[in-house]
Amino acid sequence: SLVTISLLLVGCGVQDNASLKTDDSAPLKPVLIVSGGNSSCERDENKDYTPVGMGMYSKFQQLLADTAERSIAVDYVLTCYRNYNETFDVHYIFSDDPDTIHVAPREDFYVDLDRFLDVTAPGPIIMAGHSYGGWLTMRAVIDLNREFEAAYTLDAISQVECRFTRPFGCTSDPRDIKADERQLIRDNTGIWANFYQTQTFYLHSGKMEHADRNHRLSTSHNGIKTRNEIWDSIYARTVAAAGQSFATSLAMK
Numbered sequence: 001s002l003v004t005i006s007l008l009l010v011g012c013g014v015q016d017n018a019s020l021k022t023d024d025s026a027p028l029k030p031v032l033i034v035s036g037g038n039s040s041c042e043r044d045e046n047k048d049y050t051p052v053g054m055g056m057y058s059k060f061q062q063l064l065a066d067t068a069e070r071s072i073a074v075d076y077v078l079t080c081y082r083n084y085n086e087t088f089d090v091h092y093i094f095s096d097d098p099d100t101i102h103v104a105p106r107e108d109f110y111v112d113l114d115r116f117l118d119v120t121a122p123g124p125i126i127m128a129g130h131s132y133g134g135w136l137t138m139r140a141v142i143d144l145n146r147e148f149e150a151a152y153t154l155d156a157i158s159q160v161e162c163r164f165t166r167p168f169g170c171t172s173d174p175r176d177i178k179a180d181e182r183q184l185i186r187d188n189t190g191i192w193a194n195f196y197q198t199q200t201f202y203l204h205s206g207k208m209e210h211a212d213r214n215h216r217l218s219t220s221h222n223g224i225k226t227r228n229e230i231w232d233s234i235y236a237r238t239v240a241a242a243g244q245s246f247a248t249s250l251a252m253k
Helices: 055-068 106-120 132-143 179-188 228-241
Strands: 003-007 031-035 071-082 090-094 096-104 127-129 147-153 189-196 213-218
Touching: 003 132, 055 071, 055 106, 055 228, 071 228, 090 106, 096 106, 106 132, 106 147, 127 228, 132 147, 132 179, 147 228, 179 189, 179 213
Parallel strands: 003 031, 003 071, 003 127, 031 071, 031 127, 127 147, 147 189, 189 213
Antiparallel strands: 071 090, 090 096
């Protein structure tokens, strides 16, 4: 039978002790939220800015194809940003109406996201975000009154600290998110996996003490968002969240 999954994709193999609660009377419906960073939006045929086609999109499409081979359907939310000199509004689409592009400030995006999650009645929520999208992932876990199966932060960069007028905020983890808020992220997620790099010397994140796992990868700021080991882990966690077994070496590496 077809297992329906909701994915909120906003990040690699990690191991945790969190257990999934299952209900044999109904299929699990995880949610994957994927969030791109600054200037990640693409222009569609109507010249609208959309997350479809952003840098992580090919990996996301492959994840959908791989889960479909296991008879797992996927619901999702994709978000992106235009150039931050223009606006901090979030551009986003929902899987139940992917042709409609929504544009709203972060707070209004949360309202729409809450509504979507309530309607789709999700089980485990998986978030993954790159750069500004990693910061958005962190803020979502803090600001939404929900528990999350997993959060993947990929070289997360602060929208508050990283500006042309504040370039030093572009070479550290998001310092505007304080220790008590980071503890809340850890408390509200089954696993928080943080990935960062330092090869792009003028734009990089860093180790986050409250994360369950920290992985420093040998890659660039743009390269980290498509690393196979990260997407293999997201895929494996999605399969596991659907109640299907998966090779431990891949799912919990």
